[in-house]
Amino acid sequence: MTITDWSENLGQNGALAQRLPQFRARAQQQAMAAQVAQTLQQGGVALIEAGTGTGKTFAYLLPAMLSGRKVLVSTGSKALQDQILEKDIPLLTDVVGKPMRVSRLKGRSNYLCLHRLQRFSSEGVAPLLAAPLAKIVDWAGRTREGDIAEVSGVPEDSAVWPLVTSTRDNCLGSECPDYQRCHVVEARRKAHEADLLVVNHHLLFSDLALKANGMGDLLPRVEAMVLDEAHQVFDLAGRYFGRQLSSHQLWDWARDSRVEALGEAADDALLLQAAAELETATSAWRTALGAGEERILWTLTPGSPEEAAFIHLRQAGITLLHALHQASARGKGLEQCAARGVALLASVEFFLLHNAPEMVFWQEKRTRTVQLHATPLDVAGPLQKYLLEPIEALVLTSATLRVGDSFTVTERALGLSGAQTFNAASPFDYARQSLLYLPSGLPEPSHPGYTSACLQAAIPVIEASAGRTFILFTSHRALQEAASFLPRQLGFPVLVQGSMPRSRLLDRFRSLGNAVLLGAASFWEGVDVQGEALSSVIIDKLPFANPSDPILRARTEQCQAAGGDPFRELQIPQAVIALRQGVGRLIRSETDRGVLMLCDPRLRSKAYGKIFLESLPPMRRVSDLEAVQQFWKASLS
Ligand code: SF4
Numbered sequence: 001m002t003i004t005d006w007s008e009n010l011g012q013n014g015a016l017a018q019r020l021p022q023f024r025a026r027a028q029q030q031a032m033a034a035q036v037a038q039t040l041q042q043g044g045v046a047l048i049e050a051g052t053g054t055g056k057t058f059a060y061l062l063p064a065m066l067s068g069r070k071v072l073v074s075t076g077s078k079a080l081q082d083q084i085l086e087k088d089i090p091l092l093t094d095v096v097g098k099p100m101r102v103s104r105l106k107g108r109s110n111y112l113c114l115h116r117l118q119r120f121s122s123e124g125v126a127p128l129l130a131a132p133l134a135k136i137v138d139w140a141g142r143t144r145e146g147d148i149a150e151v152s153g154v155p156e157d158s159a160v161w162p163l164v165t166s167t168r169d170n171c172l173g174s175e176c177p178d179y180q181r182c183h184v185v186e187a188r189r190k191a192h193e194a195d196l197l198v199v200n201h202h203l204l205f206s207d208l209a210l211k212a213n214g215m216g217d218l219l220p221r222v223e224a225m226v227l228d229e230a231h232q233v234f235d236l237a238g239r240y241f242g243r244q245l246s247s248h249q250l251w252d253w254a255r256d257s258r259v260e261a262l263g264e265a266a267d268d269a270l271l272l273q274a275a276a277e278l279e280t281a282t283s284a285w286r287t288a289l290g291a292g293e294e295r296i297l298w299t300l301t302p303g304s305p306e307e308a309a310f311i312h313l314r315q316a317g318i319t320l321l322h323a324l325h326q327a328s329a330r331g332k333g334l335e336q337c338a339a340r341g342v343a344l345l346a347s348v349e350f351f352l353l354h355n356a357p358e359m360v361f362w363q364e365k366r367t368r369t370v371q372l373h374a375t376p377l378d379v380a381g382p383l384q385k386y387l388l389e390p391i392e393a394l395v396l397t398s399a400t401l402r403v404g405d406s407f408t409v410t411e412r413a414l415g416l417s418g419a420q421t422f423n424a425a426s427p428f429d430y431a432r433q434s435l436l437y438l439p440s441g442l443p444e445p446s447h448p449g450y451t452s453a454c455l456q457a458a459i460p461v462i463e464a465s466a467g468r469t470f471i472l473f474t475s476h477r478a479l480q481e482a483a484s485f486l487p488r489q490l491g492f493p494v495l496v497q498g499s500m501p502r503s504r505l506l507d508r509f510r511s512l513g514n515a516v517l518l519g520a521a522s523f524w525e526g527v528d529v530q531g532e533a534l535s536s537v538i539i540d541k542l543p544f545a546n547p548s549d550p551i552l553r554a555r556t557e558q559c560q561a562a563g564g565d566p567f568r569e570l571q572i573p574q575a576v577i578a579l580r581q582g583v584g585r586l587i588r589s590e591t592d593r594g595v596l597m598l599c600d601p602r603l604r605s606k607a608y609g610k611i612f613l614e615s616l617p618p619m620r621r622v623s624d625l626e627a628v629q630q631f632w633k634a635s636l637s
Pocket residue numbers: 112113114115116166170171172173174176177178179182183184185
């Protein structure tokens with residue numbers, strides 16, 4: 001087998017086809033595998049766009065397994081990480097024909113912390129958490145890996161999980177009495193021994209951020225990496241190479257200090273009082289920031305209630321840290337809480353000064369919580385230093401890396417020069433399988449009646465496809481308007497994002513077979529509904545980022561200061577990639593058929609609309625409803 005011939009493994013009569021009856025050979029998959037293999041062997045960086053249906057997971061896994069190198073694969077989601085470990089690799093190991101050491105590593109919050117379980121089991125928890133805690137105690141005696149995904153019957157967002165899992169802040173490390181049996185330590189040991197290590201992006205970027213801060217590392221050194229869903233890298237780098245401080249971190253520190261004090265220094269009334277005061281001061285700080293949920297710049301006007309509350313919080317933190325230092329000789333838990341307090345107070349100080357011109361400071365308010373962020377304006381520098389330079393071979397792949405037919409936007413954002421670029425086009429026959437409907441006569445998106453007009457125009461499209469529709473919105477306000485209007489107009493079940501967990505909503509959508517699902521941000525990506533259950537995708541507006549978003553505003557100013565055109569260089573490319581992700585929900589297999597309705601009239605009225613249209617798959621475009629109805633009639637006959 002040469003590096004350009006992958007038919008032996010991925011061809012119609014290849015090794016995989018013999019083991020997988022439903023396997024279909026795809027020239028694009030073989031071409032991508034050849035490109036991945038070449039990069040893994042010769043080194044360098046490859047940017048590979050793999051259209052929907054290419055079979056990109058096998059196209060990078062198989063060359064990685066055959067490369068003879070120590071390779072790390074990073075996925076955009078834990079679900080794909082699990083699928084690779086549990087389904088894909090066992091199948092491919094059979095094809096490769098030699099045993100391999102393969103390991104999956106997740107972030108530490110995915111593993112049971114034996115020390116904290118023991119601590120909270122003996123200290124007791126709130127009455128509501130007693131039943132889930134009992135389930136976890138029962139499972140803890142049986143589990144080998146300690147991966148909390150194994151536990152059924154305790155919801156993912158249960159408040160019990162932070163009590164029985166660890167953070168870098170609260171882990172006792174080698175001082176821990178349970179260190180020898182620790183699930184996190186064991187998972188990391190296996191990761192170091194693996195030939196092929198599968199992680200997710202959050203863990204990978206946590207590792208890069210630790211390296212950037214000179215605080216060690218989580219992952220072993222590898223020779224090569226493959227990053228799937230690589231269109232997320234830019235945003236992830238902004239988040240992880242920055243700094244954060246959240247009300248949760250402060251509350252957790254106060255609570256853990258109280259719990260450790262009760263275990264190791266129950267007579268220390270000053271310490272217990274200081275912990276309680278920090279909890280109160282953190283709540284008061286959140287209240288001082290005002291009600292509502294929003295992402296806005298972080299500023300501290302001198303003399304303002306916000307500044308007073310933050311200074312009060314800092315003082316409460318200093319008092320707690322002092323009390324912890326006084327008591328730290330009485331136990332490892334208290335000593336560790338003191339060390340954690342030093343790091344947290346350094347962050348409080350950093351956000352109090354908020355003086356780093358290379359960063360944008362912003363706050364993300366939720367109803368009861370707040371998180372402060374300092375996001376670097378330039379991520380290309382740290383990416384170059386901590387991701388690209390240390391690695392011999394790097395493959396970045398995704399279904400959406402190009403704008404128009406060019407990789408330039410991605411290359412520029414990530415600071416790549418000299419990367420190999422390769423487009424593995426989708427094998428789907430979009431011209432036959434799909435239709436792009438651009439309705440005419442809708443008002444401009446800024447018109448107050450725009451959403452209502454879109455919904456009216458969507459009704460006959462939904463009826464023509466007998467329900468079976470996703471409507472993707474760019475704002476929660478529009479989603480809510482649709483949620484109150486459409487159920488009264490349609491004879492199909494209407495499912496609304498937020499009414500139940502995402503995975504249950506999707507299961508319900510699939511099983512109903514005629515439902516209409518209304519979704520915002522989280523449904524634009526990573527949703528795979530094959531077959532007739534999803535026949536139409538309707539998108540209300542071009543997904544431009546909110547112009548008031550603090551990061552976008554700061555990057556816009558930076559771009560303008562450098563003489564650039566932020567609309568063309570930042571906003572359009574970001575919106576094109578987001579639109580392509582949303583559109584990618586429609587056709588998921590060779591037998592799918594579907595209609596895409598893009599309501600936004602700017603696609604035809606503005607010059608930039610062409611950039612969006614030229615970035616979409618080659619669908620037949622129509623603007624009359626009759627053509628949509630004909631499409632479905634022809635499909636049925
Ligand atoms: S070493 Fe850390 S994660 Fe492991 S059991 Fe101890 S505290 Fe928990």
